[in-house]
Structure formats: structure tokens, C-alpha cells
Amino acid sequence: MIPKKVILDCDPGSDDAIAMMLAMKSDAIDLIGVTTVNGNRIVPKTTENALRVVQFMKSSVPVYRGCEEPIICNEIPGRKPGLPRVTLNDCHGDFLPLPEAEIRTEKEHAVFYLVKTLMESEGDIYVAAVGPLTNLAMALRIEPKIAGKIKQLVIMGGGHCGANASPAAEFNFYADPEAAKIVMDSAIPKVILPLDATWRACLSEEKCKELAQLGTPEAKVAAALVQKRIDNLKVNDVSEHNYALRHQAGTVAGAMLYRYDNHMAPIHDALAIAYLINENVVTELADANVDIDIAGGLCDGRMVADFHNTKKCKAPVTAKVALNSDAGLFTDMLFAALGK
Structure with a gap:
């Protein structure tokens, strides 16, 4: 089997780090580049963390x-002055518990790397985007033709x-x-x-020890x-976030609460x-017309996946959405x- 060429766009982050390690260890993946973005931490820190993982591996x-910044909005916390960010306590920390990086980044900016690499490709590159989508959005603004050069995002x-x-x-x-x-x-x-999918693919303490x-x-x-x-x-577990879960509609809330x-x-x-x-790791995948709320209100950043009208009213399918794993x-x- 020929490995898939993959660019990983990320904001390390503990789960990003594990994603990087999985990509580097898998025979099915040819990781050709890592791009960093503002997200879990500011870019100097997410970049340092990415370098630490590469060096460790x-x-x-x-x-x-x-x-280093979102396209329009303020950095979080503080999408708006005085509006607190409602989230879990931090599980990442500033830096990964790995030796400080002695290697350095490439000189080219991530956005220009994406544009150049994709435009020079034969349309055989996959992109995994696991942080805010700022880099990819900026690349699309600079060269919209890259949309036809990505095998799958x-x-x-x-x-x-x-x-x-x-x-x-x-988040x-x-x-x-x-973006x-x-x-x-x-x-x-x-x-x-x-x-909906990621909260169903969890590790328990017992599995963590194993x-x-x-x-x-x-x-x-x-x-x-x-x-x-x-x-x-x-x-x-005893926070108001957990209380909110117990009163939140939707099946993912129950999955989160159980975990x-x-x-x-x-x-x-x-x-x-x-x-x-x-692909079998995702057990339910549905066609949808997907949009993002950018109105600046309480639902700012909300993903709206319309499954109904893609079937009933022939609304265009813009993405496949995973609902279980x-x-x-x-x-x-x-x-x-x-383990190998």
C-alpha cells in the first residue's frame, strides 16, 4: 500500500502531539509537513511544541x-471584551513535557508553504486540520485553486x-x-x-496504564x-460544566457525561x-450542507450541519460529517x- 501524503495543520496541544506521533509511526501515512497555528496556545508555543515532538520522534x-492571530476576531479568551470563555480547565499546559527543541522551523511561512506545495502537487495530498482553520483559510484567499489540489481535507x-x-x-x-x-x-x-465522533473515542485510565x-x-x-x-x-467532574452536560440535549452530551x-x-x-x-474508525458518516455562524452573537462559531435539506430539498452536500466512532x-x- 502506498502511504498517503499528509500535511498536518495543528496547534499542539496534547492531543495534537499524539496525532503527530501516530502519523509519524504509521506505515499508512507519509507526513510531508507540519504547519502550526494560533489555538491551544499562541504560535510561538504551539510551534515549539511541534518542534519538540518532531525532535522526540x-x-x-x-x-x-x-x-499568529485569527482572521478577524480577537484571540480567545476574549472573542469580545468582557465576554468570558466557557470551557474546561486547561489540559494542555504551555509546553509539552519533552526536551526543549534544538531544531528550528523552516523559513517559509505556513500559508505560503501550503499554497506552493499544493499547487505544485498532482492533487494527491491529504490535509489533516486539527486546530483553528486560519492557515488554510488564508491559503484559500491567496490562491483559491488549491481547493482543487487537495485530495481530501x-x-x-x-x-x-x-x-x-x-x-x-x-473550540x-x-x-x-x-476561517x-x-x-x-x-x-x-x-x-x-x-x-460527536471524538468524544466516543476515549481512553480510560486502565487503557492509559496499558x-x-x-x-x-x-x-x-x-x-x-x-x-x-x-x-x-x-x-x-463536579464543576458547573458537568452540571450543564446533565441538562444538555443531544446524544453527544450523554456520551460526554458517561466518560x-x-x-x-x-x-x-x-x-x-x-x-x-x-476509515472504519468512523462508524457513521453522513452527507451534509455545513455552515458556520459568524454573526457575532451567542452562537458565534457554531457549526450548522443540515442533513435534512440535502435529501429533501437538494441542498448541495459540502462535507461528510462523522457522528460516531x-x-x-x-x-x-x-x-x-x-507500541512498535
């Missing part, structure tokens, strides 16, 4: 520093029946709603992995990162790489890749 994958973002950065929106789309809308409005073939016991450096680091995420959920109560944590971004390795297969894939 003894990889030669180039890292390109990307956009796999996005971790949005929520059909769930949210985590505000009462209405998921990546909330961080730069305008998300630009990408959604493009002709790029898109698969979206929202919270991962560490595999004994490889990668497995030990990944297990430590997941355990930190689990510990974070324990802290939040809170049983000390399990999602590795959101790694599911995007897992999907590129084996196979936690067992996802776990097996992580163990197989990080």
Missing part, C-alpha cells in the same frame, strides 16, 4: 510557523450536538469562525470529525499526556489521523502504532 518532517472541529468552548461552539471553530466559514464554503472535499506498559518512549509519553487529560476531567463519570478522556485530534489510516478500533490503532 527523531523525524525530519519540516515544521512551518503559521498565523479531514477536519477535527465543530459539534452537531455538542460544544466545549462556549454553550454553542467547539477550533470558535477560535476563528470566519472555518471560508473553508466550509470552499470546494475542497471535506470530512469533518466533530465532538499503553504506558507497552514500554516504548512514544507509548509512555502518549500515556502521560492522556493521563493529564483524564486528571483534568476529574477536576471538572466524565468513568474517568475517560478523548484524544480529539488523533482521530483525524486514525481516519486517514483506516469505534473506540475499540481507535485504541487498537494507537497501541499498534505507538
